[in-house]
Amino acid sequence: MKFDSFNAKPQGQSAGALSLDGWDKSESQPEVSHVSSSQRELTGHDIANLRPREFRNVSLGLELYAPGKWHETKNSRSLRLHDMATGTKLKAKGFARQDVSIEKWVGMRLPMLTKEMPEMTQVAKPVAIQGENWGSRVQGIVTEYQGRLPGDEEDSHLLICCLRTDSMLISVTISAPTPVFAMNRAVYNWIFSRCDIGMAFPVLPALPASTRGTGARHQPAQDSYDYVELGNLASGMRLLNVAMLMFGGIVWSVQHFHLRGTQAAIMVFPFLALVAVMSLFGLIRVYRGADWGRSFKIIVGILAFIPFFNILAVLAINLRARAILRAEGYKIGLLACKEAIPESNHDMSNVIMLTVVLILAEFGYASYMNSRSSAAPESALTELSVPGQHFSISMPGEPVEQRLAAHAGVSNHHTYLSRAGKLQYAITYFDLASKPDEPGLFLEGIRDGIVSDLKAIVIEDNTTMLKGNAGRSMVLSAKGEIKKVTFFLAGKTVYLIEVTGPKSEEHSPRIAAFFESFHLN
Structure with missing residues (x-):
């Protein structure tokens, strides 16, 4: 196929020479020339430099060659190519329809295009083309349009080719900004010359509308x-x-x-x-x-x-x-x-952008909270060691002793309290009348009593040991605060260490340091 590089008409024929009504008459058939793709017949273009590759849609039986860098999207009834660099777009779409003449197909497709793109104006009458390997199997008619699409800043030019075989009707449309189109018209002509329609791969048959919603x-x-x-x-x-x-x-x-x-x-x-x-x-x-x-x-x-x-x-x-x-x-x-x-x-x-915004916002929030925590005044830790008792622990500030009332079976009941910032620290100890026979059950009883008294929700509950002495470690949520409690049974003496504060301080290193400072002598 040869086109004049300026007016896109088959050489030797005017744009209006083809009469669709006379398509079947032999005298109306245009003269065509077969051109080998290996020849450098395209003005200013060497096809090899475009690294062309084959694009296929087996459901349509469509095969065409285009520059290899073009991006492909397809489904069973269409094939789309897009050149990101120049804005060139190729759309091929078709369906099975037997015994439809080429002029009837053109008469169907061009009004559809006018309806789809009312901004585009036809600038050339339809003319017949002949591809390299079509013979009598494939008939094709091409025309072109020009106009400015909504949102564009410059005019676009469009070539639409209607192809027909005995069983398939296909339209191939190539569009590009007008300056790009003028520079690459010969490439687009070559694409049309190399496209072909072979055996279409069968697709699922159409189903009646009554099957919608049934899973079919x-x-x-x-x-x-x-x-x-x-x-x-x-x-x-x-x-x-x-x-x-x-x-x-x-x-x-x-x-x-x-x-x-x-x-x-x-x-x-x-x-x-x-x-x-x-x-x-x-x-x-x-x-x-x-x-x-x-x-x-x-x-x-x-x-x-x-x-x-x-x-x-x-x-x-x-x-x-x-x-x-x-x-x-x-x-x-x-x-x-x-x-x-x-x-x-x-x-x-959009997802990536929102995720980045959230991460930055969370990072800012965490930095702000850390700065507030680091800016809060902290009292120096002071070791507390009570004479006559076999433990030591480090507490901030000056602990205040509270002597608690005696209970049946309990003696030597003391609590030391200390507050620093938003946290309250405490250690309580008392002696039992005798060592429990089953330490595990005794510790479970203490745990249940603490949960019941505070009406708390248990977040963590683990067993622990300290120098062979059984204990429990708990994290509780009560009244909008977090309470961490660890208690041990050492002989007849019970030691209960706890910190209470806002949930934001749950993982404060000061809390960890307080619990780690407890030792049994």
């Missing part, structure tokens, strides 16, 4: 899942998978860093909210992209927001979505199918 895959008469539907399916699957990974990261962080209390809630809640929003939008996109049964949608939608069951829900969605995308000829990556997601979809960039 719906397919309109002319189109399978279109570009937008598959894009929704792929982008929704990616959102769900990323949300699951983020949720796992949040759970791991809470457990690994022992996050508790109000500060932890402030740190974790924004990320949980982001995961919930991602999951909701992911489900909506997936449901738009695949016509699954209502029962499946409801069950999966509920399970998606229940911990642990959400893993099963996302797995079920992935299995079904991957099956659809594979059937459409896409390759599935780790998180989703990137090629099926439209370039206009910015879900992941």
Whole structure:
């Protein structure tokens, strides 16, 4: 095929020479020239330098060559190529239809294009073209349009080629900004000359509208899942998978860093909210992209927001979505199918941006809280060692002794209190009349009494030992505060060490230093 490089007409024929009404008459057939792709017949272009590669859509039987750097997106009824550098776009779309003449196909397609792009004006009448290997199998007619699309700052030029075989109707559209189009017109002509239509791979037959909502895959008469539907399916699957990974990261962080209390809630809640929003939008996109049964949608939608069951829900969605995308000829990556997601979809960039903002905000909050903690005045630790007693412990400031009333079976009952900043420190000791026969049960009784008196929620409860003496270590939440308690039974003497303060101070190093300073002599 040869085009005049300035007016895109077959050489030797005017733009209006072809009469569609006379397509079947031999005298109306244009003269064409077959040109080998190995020749440098394109003005100013060497095709080898463009590193062309073959692009296929087996459902359409379409094969074409284009520069290898062009990005490909396709489904069972369309093929899209995009050159990021120049803004050139190629769209090929078709469907099975027998015994439709080429002039009727052009009469169908051009009004559709005018309706889709009312800003574009036809600047050349349709003319016949002939590809390298078409022979009598493929017939083609091409025309061109020019105009300024909404949002663009310059005019665009468009070539649309209607191709027809005995069983398939395909349109191939190439568009680019007008200056780019003028420079690369010969390349676009070469792409048309090398495209071909072979045996189409059979796709699922169309289903009647009554099957919608029954779980059966719906397919309109002319189109399978279109570009937008598959894009929704792929982008929704990616959102769900990323949300699951983020949720796992949040759970791991809470457990690994022992996050508790109000500060932890402030740190974790924004990320949980982001995961919930991602999951909701992911489900909506997936449901738009695949016509699954209502029962499946409801069950999966509920399970998606229940911990642990959400893993099963996302797995079920992935299995079904991957099956659809594979059937459409896409390759599935780790998180989703990137090629099926439209370039206009910015879900992941938005997620990344929000995550970075949250991380920076959390970092600022943590820095602020640390600065407040470090700025708070701290009293020097003073070792407390009571004469006649067999323990020592370091407490801030000057501990205040409280002699408590005697109880049946209890003697020598004392408590020493100290307050520094937001924390209150205390150590209590008392003697029993005799050593308990079962120390473990005795310690459990103390634990139950503490929980009952404080009406507290037990966050942690562990057994411990100190120089062979059994003990318990607990973390309690009561009345908006955190209380850490450790108690031991040494012979007939009970030692109870505790710190009370706001939840934000739960992991303060001062608390750890206080408990570690307790020794039995």
